[in-house]
Amino acid sequence: MSQDGATADAVIRLNDEECWEKAAGQELGRLVTRVGDVIDIFPVNYVVDGRSLLFRTAEGSKLFELTANDDVLFEIDDHTDDEAWSVVVRGTATRLATSAEVDAADELPLRPWIPTIKYNYVRIVPTELSGRAFRRLPEPDRYGVQTG
Secondary structure, eight states: OOHHHHHHHHEEEEOHHHHHHHHHTOOEEEEEEEETTEEEEEEEEEEEETTEEEEEEOSSHHHHHHHHOOEEEEEEEEEOSSEEEEEEEEEEEEEOOSHHHHHHHHTSSOOOSSSOOOOEEEEEEEEEEEEEEEEOOOOOOSSSOOOO
16 A cells, blocks of 8 residues: 555544544533634533534623634544544534523533533534544654665
8 A cells, every 4th residue: 555545544533423422422512602803712621412512601701702712623543552533613602691501501411521610501513514524543664765
C-alpha cells in the first residue's frame, strides 16, 4: 500500500449515528463561543439528550456569551493507543426557560463536577454534525528512504 493509501485508510469519516454514539459515551467536551472578535473555549461536562447536548452553568461569562451570540461549536474527543476520534457539533445554544424543561433536565444524569451551584441548563441543538476516527499508525518515513 502506498503512503498516500495508508494515510487515506487512517482517517474514517463518521456518520451522524456514529457521532451520537461517540458523544453519548463521554461526559466532557469543549464549548467554543464567539462575541465580536473574542473567541473563548470552555471545558464543560454534558449529557446527550435525544439529538441535542445539555450542560449546566452558573451565572458568568459563559452564560453571558451565549446570550450575546447563541452560535456555538462543541467538540468531544477520546483516544486509546490504537485509535482516536473527534466529533464537532455546530449549533445553537439556548438556556432552558420553562419549569417543565428544567424539571425534565433535572432527571438527567448531569451533575456539576466541582462543588458549585449551577442553576442554568443550556441545550445545544445541532445544525451540523461531523466526526472523524483515526487509526493511530506509525509515522511514515519523512525522508523517502526505506529501511530494512
